[in-house]
Amino acid sequence: GESVGLHLPTLSVQEGDNSIINCAYSNSASDYFIWYKQESGKGPQFIIDIRSNMDKRQGQRVTVLLNKTVKHLSLQIAATQPGDSAVYFCAGKSGGGADGLTFGKGTHLIIQP
Amino acid sequence: NAGVTQTPKFQVLKTGQSMTLQCAQDMNHEYMSWYRQDPGMGLRLIHYSVGAGITDQGEVPNGYNVSRSTTEDFPLRLLSAAPSQTSVYFCASSRHRAANTGELFFGEGSRLTVL
Numbered sequence: 001g002e003s004v005g006l007h008l009p010t011l012s013v014q015e016g017d018n019s020i021i022n023c024a025y026s027n028s029a030s031d032y033f034i035w036y037k038q039e040s041g042k043g044p045q046f047i048i049d050i051r052s053n054m055d056k057r058q059g060q061r062v063t064v065l066l067n068k069t070v071k072h073l074s075l076q077i078a079a080t081q082p083g084d085s086a087v088y089f090c091a092g093k094s095g096g097g098a099d100g101l102t103f104g105k106g107t108h109l110i111i112q113p
Numbered sequence: 114n115a116g117v118t119q120t121p122k123f124q125v126l127k128t129g130q131s132m133t134l135q136c137a138q139d140m141n142h143e144y145m146s147w148y149r150q151d152p153g154m155g156l157r158l159i160h161y162s163v164g165a166g167i168t169d170q171g172e173v174p175n176g177y178n179v180s181r182s183t184t185e186d187f188p189l190r191l192l193s194a195a196p197s198q199t200s201v202y203f204c205a206s207s208r209h210r211a212a213n214t215g216e217l218f219f220g221e222g223s224r225l226t227v228l
Contacts, residue, residue, distance in 0.1 A: 009153075034215045043117075043203050043219030044156070089155065091215065098144050098207035098215045099163055100171070105155035 012110040019077040021107045023090035026071065030092040035064060035075045038087045038106070047075070047088075077109075085111045115139050119204050119220035126194045126227045134189040134223050136204030142218070144207040145187040146171070147179065149200040150222075156203065162187055194227045201225075 013019045025033070031052035036044040050057045050064045050073070057064050063076040073092075077084055087106040120135045138145065146161035148171075158171030162181040176198060178190040187206075191198060201224050205217040 032215055036217075041221075043205070043221055044217070045219070046216040049215055093215065097209075097213060098146070098205075098217050099161055099169075100158065101146075101215055101217065102158070102172070103148075103156040105153060 008107055009105070010108045010110065012112055013080050014112050015080060015082060017080055019075075019080045019084065019109055021075045021077075021088050021090075021109065023073050023075075023104055024071060025073070025090075025092045027092070027094065028071065029094045031094055033064070033066060033073050033090060033092045034101070035062075036089045036091065036103070038089065040086075044089060080109075080111055082111050082113075085109060117204055117206055117218050117220035119202075119223050121223060122221065123224050124226070126191075126225065128195060128227060130194050130227075131190070131192050132194065133191075134202055134204075134225070136187045136189065136220060137185050138187075138204075138206040138218070139185065140206060140208075140218065141184060142206035143184065143209040145181065146205050146207075146217070147177070147187070147189045148203045148205065149173065149198075150203060151200050159189065159202075191225075194225075196227045199225060199227045 034049040035047040038044040048059045061078045066073045087108045089103045089106045091101050091103045117138045143164045147159040148156040157173045160179040162168045168179050201222045203222050204220045207217050
């Protein structure tokens with residue numbers, strides 16, 4: 001199976017700054033990775049995904065970077081806003097689909113005014 | 114758009130009691146799953162189903178049963194609740210594996226306390 005983990009349980013950033021949340025994975029066979037955002041009292045929500053044939057993928061204000069050499073991925077949030085305050089999870093697996101998706105422990109992003 | 118609906122939102126049980134957490138989705142998703150979330154532990158997969166009549170165990174299946182008689186419903190049963198099952202439970206669904214997406218749609222969660 002896959003083991004994924006985030007580097008920091010908490011990350012504090014100033015509003016307007018860029019945020020970078022890091023995640024490491026253990027299984028070299030993992031080829032599909034996803035980031036989720038969980039706001040307080042709610043279920044996780046899909047943000048962006050990336051497959052191992054890519055190094056970078058961009059969405060709206062978010063970018064995911066994948067470094068297969070060191071088994072590391074990161075989520076970058078541009079111009080962080082108060083609404084970005086949440087817990088962010090990375091998830092990874094081998095093959096497509098959602099079955100058996102394994103999540104890391106999450107990083108709590110705190111936005112300071 | 115209802116999405117994934119979980120009931121109840123809150124429940125308190127005594128050790129040894131049984132109960133069922135209900136989960137229903139109206140998106141015609143073939144894949145459904147249950148996760149539990151504990152402080153500092155992230156989300157751990159309990160059971161999942163890739164279609165009606167098919168279920169499989171996840172990372173932490175002990176103490177839980179599931180069934181999938183219809184595409185829409187995926188109840189999670191606790192036959193004899195234990196304090197270690199105190200947690201927040203999330204149901205999630207996704208399109209068929211052939212859609213090749215890991216995008217899960219989560220419910221709002223069910224907070225269970227076992228005394």
